[in-house]
Amino acid sequence: MKRSARLRELLEQGVVVAPGVYNALFARMVERTGFDAIYVTGFGTAARYGYPDVGLVTQTEMVENLRYICRATTIPVIADMDTGYGNAINVRRAVREYERAGVAGFHIEDQVFPKKCGFFEGKEVIPIEEAVQKVRAALDARTDPSTVVIARTDALAPHGWDDAIRRARAYHAAGADLVFVDGIRTREEIDTYSRELAMRGIPCLYNGAMVTGQEAATLGFKIQILAGLSLGAVWESANAAGQELMETGSTRQTMARYGPVPEGEGVNDILGLPRIYELEARYGVGSAAAR
Amino acid sequence: MGKGRQLREAMAAGLVVAPFVYDGFTAKIAQARGFKAVYMTGHGTSAQAGYPDVGLMSFGEMVTNLRYVANAVGVPVIADADTGYGNAISAQRTVREYEEAGAAALHMEDQVFPKKCGFFEGKMVVPIDEAVQKVRAAVEARTDPDFVIIARTDALAPNGWEDALTRARAYREAGADLVFVDGIRTADDLRVYTEQLAGQGIPCLYNGSLEPTRQIADRGFRIMITGGGHGLSLAAVRSALLRLKAAEPTGRSGFGDFGSITNLLGLPEIYELEQRYAAVPA
Numbered sequence: 354m355k356r357s358a359r360l361r362e363l364l365e366q367g368v369v370v371a372p373g374v375y376n377a378l379f380a381r382m383v384e385r386t387g388f389d390a391i392y393v394t395g396f397g398t399a400a401r402y403g404y405p406d407v408g409l410v411t412q413t414e415m416v417e418n419l420r421y422i423c424r425a426t427t428i429p430v431i432a433d434m435d436t437g438y439g440n441a442i443n444v445r446r447a448v449r450e451y452e453r454a455g456v457a458g459f460h461i462e463d464q465v466f467p468k469k470c471g472f473f474e475g476k477e478v479i480p481i482e483e484a485v486q487k488v489r490a491a492l493d494a495r496t497d498p499s500t501v502v503i504a505r506t507d508a509l510a511p512h513g514w515d516d517a518i519r520r521a522r523a524y525h526a527a528g529a530d531l532v533f534v535d536g537i538r539t540r541e542e543i544d545t546y547s548r549e550l551a552m553r554g555i556p557c558l559y560n561g562a563m564v565t566g567q568e569a570a571t572l573g574f575k576i577q578i579l580a581g582l583s584l585g586a587v588w589e590s591a592n593a594a595g596q597e598l599m600e601t602g603s604t605r606q607t608m609a610r611y612g613p614v615p616e617g618e619g620v621n622d623i624l625g626l627p628r629i630y631e632l633e634a635r636y637g638v639g640s641a642a643a644r
Numbered sequence: 645m646g647k648g649r650q651l652r653e654a655m656a657a658g659l660v661v662a663p664f665v666y667d668g669f670t671a672k673i674a675q676a677r678g679f680k681a682v683y684m685t686g687h688g689t690s691a692q693a694g695y696p697d698v699g700l701m702s703f704g705e706m707v708t709n710l711r712y713v714a715n716a717v718g719v720p721v722i723a724d725a726d727t728g729y730g731n732a733i734s735a736q737r738t739v740r741e742y743e744e745a746g747a748a749a750l751h752m753e754d755q756v757f758p759k760k761c762g763f764f765e766g767k768m769v770v771p772i773d774e775a776v777q778k779v780r781a782a783v784e785a786r787t788d789p790d791f792v793i794i795a796r797t798d799a800l801a802p803n804g805w806e807d808a809l810t811r812a813r814a815y816r817e818a819g820a821d822l823v824f825v826d827g828i829r830t831a832d833d834l835r836v837y838t839e840q841l842a843g844q845g846i847p848c849l850y851n852g853s854l855e856p857t858r859q860i861a862d863r864g865f866r867i868m869i870t871g872g873g874h875g876l877s878l879a880a881v882r883s884a885l886l887r888l889k890a891a892e893p894t895g896r897s898g899f900g901d902f903g904s905i906t907n908l909l910g911l912p913e914i915y916e917l918e919q920r921y922a923a924v925p926a
Binding site for chain 2: 370372374376377378379380381382383386387388399400401402403404405406407421422424425470472473474475565566567579581582583584585586587588589590591592594595596598599601602603604605607608611612614618619620621623624625626629630633639640
């Protein structure tokens with residue numbers, strides 16, 4: 354089954370919890386630990402290239418990262434498409450490139466280009482009419498009708514709930530499969546989001562870790578993404594290891610805190626090294642040829 | 645000052661400890677913790693693309709990642725250049741483009757192409773004469789005379805110490821700035837490496853964590869590449885995923901220390917630049 358169709362099937366069954374990753378290694382671990390879907394974060398992808406999430410990372414770089422991630426996995430991948438990297442025409446190209454890379458769904462937002470992370474200060478949004486056209490363009494651009502189009506609005510921070518709700522409804526009316534109000538910071542905001550949209554028959558995505566998947570389902574959400582999950586884990590562990598190495602000359606304690614990883618769950622197993630040795634034997638190459 | 649010069653000055657001041665990094669983010673973390681250099685691992689670069697370290701990553705992919713890593717930090721980057729991605733001619737292209745991408749140093753090894761991680765089973769090496777020619781080619785390809793060429797041998801596992809030592813000495817003779825015997829697994833290996841090379845005035849690189857940095861410095865090594873790298877990152881991600889599975893809290897937005905991460909990535913500078921280049925004065 355195509356991954357896009359699989360994602361639609363999962364959406365029928367309940368809330369889809371998609372942990373955020375930004376490289377193929379972490380994506381494989383998401384699949385290995387039994388999650389149904391993977392979320393690819395633009396914030397994390399920017400970070401891996403060394404930039405803050407302010408629209409400096411381009412469409413080609415996002416697509417390249419997605420290609421590796423999709424190749425390395427088999428479960429549905431939901432990807433961050435930022436603003437679509439330009440106007441409605443750019444959106445059209447971006448959708449085609451994302452589909453070819455292998456994503457099952459993506460979200461596109463109504464910020465001005467260049468965008469900012471949904472939780473940064475100083476966000477600005479384009480007029481609602483233009484944003485609706487971009488959602489239409491994204492829907493029209495699909496070559497796979499199952500590709501899930503998620504319309505995100507960033508209007509909450511600059512304009513407040515009234516405009517955010519109005520936009521979410523307009524994007525839904527334009528045909529978006531799901532809507533996504535980003536920048537939800539408090540429990541009260543989750544409740545408003547749930548009451549005004551998710552519980553009113555509009556499929557919604559929640560980005561954050563303030564509630565569990567179970568609670569998100571009860572609040573009516575269809576997808577929960579945890580955009581910062583792997584970036585936060587890498588920050589915490591790499592920072593601790595760096596500090597320990599600087600102070601004591603070794604990383605033993607930090608390594609012990611996160612390990613040992615069980616047999617078969619280490620980097621080389623996750624990446625399929627045993628399979629490489631099998632292939633060497635099968636094709637009589639490498640060390641197999643020398644034997 | 646060029647990156648190569650910067651690294652040479654750091655080596656003159658003592659052991660250079662270069663933590664394993666595999667992307668711009670981990671490079672920035674290492675720099676922020678005060679390290680004077682970072683090491684871009686081929687194993688990690690390959691891992692983040694979804695492949696085990698068996699020579700599937702191409703030159704183009706390595707140099708692209710290097711460019712991001714080198715852009716992300718001000719400290720010198722020591723980069724893994726595997727086998728140089730072909731013969732002596734390929735090795736020359738590799739040296740030039742690694743230099744251009746912003747590396748301060750690279751290491752190139754004597755394995756058969758496609759290579760394997762230094763700690764994997766089934767490594768094979770090319771004949772010493774061929775390997776020496778590649779080192780010569782690499783040294784002659786430098787456009788910045790301060791760019792540091794590190795010649796690695798993988799002969800220890802397949803051929804034993806005698807051959808590894810012969811090769812390390814020959815590569816040094818051919819003009820390598822440092823040599824690097826990879827696959828050091830035991831205290832005994834480390835002792836031989838010290839007695840026969842590092843303690844004999846041959847500049848050496850040590851890859852591992854058998855001993856703390858202070859002891860490696862005392863043994864006479866010039867560069868130590870070490871740390872948790874992508875293995876630690878993966879273990880941390882795994883543990884966060886398992887907490888999520890068990891419905892335990894993973895943090896407010898799941899981003900951990902959001903402010904520290906955005907500061908590290910340079911967000912405050914972006915806001916300053918927005919002010920500076922604002923079309924309408926604020």
